[in-house]
Amino acid sequence: MPQDPGPATPHDAQEIIGAWAAACAQRSAAAQGSPMATSSSHPPLFTAASRRSDLVAAYPEVDGVCERLGFSGEMTLGDWCLSPDWALLELARAAKPPPPPAACDWSMVTIPELIQDIIVTHHLPLRRELGRLGVLIRSFCARHPEFAQIDLDGLASRFSAEVTIHIDHEEAVVFPLSIAIEAASRGQQEAIPASKDVTAAIRFMSLGHEDAAGTIRRLMGLLHVVPMRSADPDIAVISEGLNALHADMVIHAYKEESILLPAVVFADEQIAAGAHLRLRPISGSRAEGDSDLAVSG
Ligand SMILES: [Fe+2]
Numbered sequence: 264m265p266q267d268p269g270p271a272t273p274h275d276a277q278e279i280i281g282a283w284a285a286a287c288a289q290r291s292a293a294a295q296g297s298p299m300a301t302s303s304s305h306p307p308l309f310t311a312a313s314r315r316s317d318l319v320a321a322y323p324e325v326d327g328v329c330e331r332l333g334f335s336g337e338m339t340l341g342d343w344c345l346s347p348d349w350a351l352l353e354l355a356r357a358a359k360p361p362p363p364p365a366a367c368d369w370s371m372v373t374i375p376e377l378i379q380d381i382i383v384t385h386h387l388p389l390r391r392e393l394g395r396l397g398v399l400i401r402s403f404c405a406r407h408p409e410f411a412q413i414d415l416d417g418l419a420s421r422f423s424a425e426v427t428i429h430i431d432h433e434e435a436v437v438f439p440l441s442i443a444i445e446a447a448s449r450g451q452q453e454a455i456p457a458s459k460d461v462t463a464a465i466r467f468m469s470l471g472h473e474d475a476a477g478t479i480r481r482l483m484g485l486l487h488v489v490p491m492r493s494a495d496p497d498i499a500v501i502s503e504g505l506n507a508l509h510a511d512m513v514i515h516a517y518k519e520e521s522i523l524l525p526a527v528v529f530a531d532e533q534i535a536a537g538a539h540l541r542l543r544p545i546s547g548s549r550a551e552g553d554s555d556l557a558v559s560g
């Protein structure tokens with residue numbers, strides 16, 4: 264299990280993340296010598312910049328909707344229609360939440376392999392679902408001003424922003440640092456004194472996951488109230504999407520906190536042990552039978 268980061272206020276968290284990001288920036292850039300694929304580099308979905316091919320690749324079930332609407336070719340939705348909000352809503356309604364990831368034995372994979380799985384299986388679908396649910400929630404709130412006081416759209420926007428910052432930071436700092444530490448523990452690059460960074464990574468991830476879990480629970484709580492006062496069928500679509508997203512976040516956080524971070528901590532401990540026991544040649548004369556190596560502190 265991950266280390267308990269102890270209590271922290273939002274102000275503490277901000278300071279931790281800021282200081283840590285600055286300290287890690289240089290070594291993270293070095294670790295990205297062979298660039299890691301990130302989920303932020305994929306084309307945006309459920310925006311005016313979306314293309315049919317990208318939408319259908321991620322959500323095959325929307326192909327029929329595109330065909331019916333006459334949205335085809337490689338043009339973007341914005342090029343196809345000057346005001347595509349209505350088409351985005353139809354596509355967001357037709358798309359289904361991604362299926363749960365297949366079970367896998369993670370005991371034998373390397374840190375880079377696990378990170379690649381997290382990006383492809385969780386970060387990328389999460390970004391897409393935040394876009395899709397955002398379209399549905401904004402449309403619902405615009406059509407139902409009677410629910411303005413519960414600020415469903417405001418809470419959903421905050422959730423999306425918090426989660427996006429979290430996964431952006433993981434891909435920019437935490438993951439490259441994790442890969443660099445594993446490489447150093449294998450002797451594939453120069454060892455780095457990373458213990459403080461690893462502790463900060465644990466705190467960053469734990470705080471981000473707690474915040475995201477709290478916000479999505481509040482969102483789901485609001486959606487339990489709204490159906491009693493609204494017959495809008497989009498509430499069922501939004502609820503289905505949020506439930507699936509919440510279930511995936513549990514698995515996603517488990518992989519990061521209970522598999523990835525302990526592996527990084529272990530690699531960091533290996534580096535520390537290696538530094539303590541590193542052997543160095545003895546200079547000068549020596550008596551016969553003496554070892555030609557000595558433990559270096
Ligand atoms: Fe993540």
Ligand SMILES: [Fe+2]
Binds near residue numbers: 429433471472519
């Ligand atoms: Fe995370």
